[in-house]
Amino acid sequence: MGKKAVMAGTGVVMLLFLVVHMLGNLKIFFGPENFNAYAAWLRTIGEPVLHESWYLWIQRTGLLACVVLHGVAAYQLSRRDLAARPAKYVHKQSRASYATRTMRWGGVIVGLFIVWHILDLTTLTVNPRGQAGHPYENVVADFRVWWVDVVYIVAILALGLHIRHGFWSAAQTLGAVNKRRDRALKTTATVLAAVLTAGFLVVPVAVMSGLVD
């Protein structure tokens, strides 16, 4: 059960990052200067106590640890869970929600996406433009390519589902749920998932529709 707590903890940390990340992404609507300045500012956080980009690297290390721990725990637990239920029912009838049943594959999709996404916008390895220091332009270049849009949209939808179940699940795992709070937490999960999905989705949509150029 300790592993489960690790998953929930890392999940929540990643979630917090995503909220901030989504807000940051939305700055794209205020134009290239604003967005690029924000990206530049990210690298100055903590100065002068920290050196340039140190904060960013601390955050990256933390996030990487989270993803790895989260993924490894997910893998180990899933293996045990599958082993605990070797025979399936002939008559299948699942009452669990779609979000609940897609946690594992959804997680894998999100994980693959993260790798792709870093190669795309952090290391710029696969970015069609790939100009360091110009994230605005890189992003716009990205979303002009139709299949990049598809990759992002699929990943974001998967993420939404993952969070829809994941947030409440983490609350349950960490013992935050009780009878009175159950409803509220479930609603929060839905709202959070919806906001994040929408918040991330508007960017590619805006580029595609020409709203952001």
Add this chain to the structure above:
Amino acid sequence: MNLTLRIWRQHSPEDKGAMVTYRVEDISPDMSFLEMLDVLNEELILSGEEPVAFDHDCREGICGACGVVINGQAHGPERTTACQLHMRSFKDGDTIDVEPWRAAAFPVVRDLVVDRSAFDRVIQAGGYVSVPTGSAPEAHATAVPKESADYAFEHAECIGCGACVAACPNGSAMLFTSAKINHLNVLPQGAPERETRVLNMVAAMDGQGFGGCTNTGECATACPKGIPLPSIAAMNREYLRALRKR
């Protein structure tokens, strides 16, 4: 009513097992599901076949012995035990699939009968208050707030049927284990062993081959006694608390 039954037949744990089709006729809607199986079994015996083995005892929904998966649902379509499920929940002409509980920790003994002794071992690991006979203080020495008493009772209602495990896609015993832990941990009488109880019972649960919980919630939907899903969260809380205190 006339019904078609497809029942899991498995002679022994080693046997592979398969679904076998039977027909029963003139079933009264007032019969319980098990009474319907009784009718089938009497016919099987008379025709020289072996009757379908299934566990049952009280037939009142309290002993927890009965339990089969009916049309993919533990204890069938109503929130109750198989013995208290009545045939009026089905329609004339229905085909009904009957399978045993499925979980690695509950190996099939025969047909619909499984071995649930793993539950007993979870209780043995700490599901009690250590109070040898004769050493108890006067019952009124400790008042227990009604709220705690009711909360304890609500969880003590678990009948150990195993439907939660059967319904869980991970074969997890979280709901069962949480029921016992919450029953005892909320009471002043259970307080001295509060931490060791949850740590030991969870360890035993993991050791018995039950899966982990991914908070699917099927268990609480299947539980005939209505042990609520937040009970699992409460157990998690107790567990994390005990880890901190250790």
Add this chain to the structure above:
Amino acid sequence: MDFSDYRVGEPVADTKAPDGPVADRWDRRRFEAKLVNPANRRKHTVIVVGTGLAGGSAGATLAEQGYHVVQFCFQDSPRRAHSIAAQGGINAAKNYRNDGDSVHRLFYDTVKGGDFRARESNVHRLAEVSVQIIDQCVAQGVPFAREYGGLLDTRSFGGVQVSRTFYARGQTGQQLLLGAYQALSRQIDAGNVELHARTEMLDLIVVDGRARGIVARDLVSGEISVHLGDAVVLATGGYGNVFYLSTNAKGSNATAIWRAHRKGAYFANPCFTQIHPTCIPRSGEHQSKLTLMSESLRNDGRIWVPKAAGDTRAPADIPEDERDYYLERIYPAFGNLVPRDIASRAAKNVCDEGRGVGPGGQGVYLDFADAIARMGRAAVEEKYGNLFEMYERITAEDPYSRPMRIYPAVHYTMGGLWVDYDLQTTVPGLFAIGEANFSDHGANRLGASALMQGLADGYFVLPATINDYLARGPHDPVPAAHPAVQDAVSGVEERLGRLLAVGGDRTPDSFHRELGELMWDECGMARTESGLRKALERIPALRDEFWRRVKVPGTGEEFNQSLEKANRVADFLELAELMCLDALHRAESCGGHFREESQTPDGEALRDDERFSYAAAWEFTAAGAAPVLHKEELVFEYVHPTQRSYA
């Protein structure tokens, strides 16, 4: 010689109960009983058959004391023993209500409630110990109902005028059993109890006149095994299932005590059966068992039938003045809370008059309309919610809006193995506790007293008295090759083999149903000489037919529920005969035993203390052969026999 030509043998006496003031006897016995040195206890193996309230509590307590306990139950887990189904509550003379209760009053109520057919010394001990039971269970975490102030709540039950029944909603038996089961689990974990679940005792092993072990069958593999020890405790419950339809769990059986009886243990008062007044009426031929609606419902529900025979109007259409609240009318002091035997008989009488309601006129109404108006629906729900739910599930009628229909059903057996004050049977080293013994309830058990007795026996009485037997060794080990052991094993194997070999054309259940119907008709709520004689003629014939025509598929070396069933029915077929004989010989009415020939002008049970103030302990001679009757005279020094009156 006919079965009914029984012989009267030497009287049997309880030599263990001390004399002197009744309130001091238990203390004295405990002091006088020999003790086993704690260091030596590990060397003693005690076999406990049964894990219900009696067996579970005894196993746990003996193990705590240091004995090596080997325990059995036929269910897959000790937690599923039939005790789990008890609903209403458990009595204890705590007097928390300050309503005039006391140990003496509980003692008095129980002796009177049992219609003066119980032993005073035992009943007094039961009342004394009742107080400790509640303490013990609360400490174990049994979630009894509580008041807002955090103190224990109580309610009142039939046959008494105080509120001394502790309860946990409608699931008292479950909660008490889980308490005992948990205590037992703790001892299993500690290695002090060796538990064999899904293992059924099929015979008793008696070596040199002493009980030394059992023969058991592993119900999964079919393996026959021998278990030896220094003493054997039977906590195997009651035999109400001889009637086929009863409120007992389907597996409840008489095999353990019947086998012990055949090996020399006297069987006392076999005909004393309790018919519970508040069960759900049967709905058809398919019925496999009957469901009890807790007696506690009589606290707030009012029982009535239409005044006119053949009134088939819906209950709501029958105006107040055309209803007969017959219990309140006939027994104004106790009203709906008269003891069970009285309430059951009254229901039968009104139905016999053609005033019964529901299918076949076999039912009376239990109406909560007044209670709902008085306390509000929420309060009624809080108190009885799960019972109402159960009723609705079974009958598809909503008891909040329509009165429940109830009818009496077989519920409990006061008879059982004869035991002395130490709970030892006539076979030295063989003890019987809980419903398996001819308990402390005389001819009628008061509601909520069985749980009390089971736990009293298991937690407090047996663990104190068994020491005396064990301390008086020596108990030399019995070799597995001992002829007595081998005989018992081959007897079991031979019998199972015979059952499998018949290959007839009737199912075990069909015999059980037929026997049950016969017993209900002739040895049920009302009994007559001619009916009992008829049954005594029919039973041997049925038994004979059973051994010629029963069909048991499969083999003995596998999980075989038909074989289990057939073996139990075979024993019921023998026990039923003894019950009828006992009922026939007791030509008086007392408690649950109502002989139509013996009643007062207004139809109440008429005891005959001159001739029948004794417990009838029967000795087995041979299968189907006349048994020997040993009488234990009952002496009443404190509660003087009077005509029981609840008017």
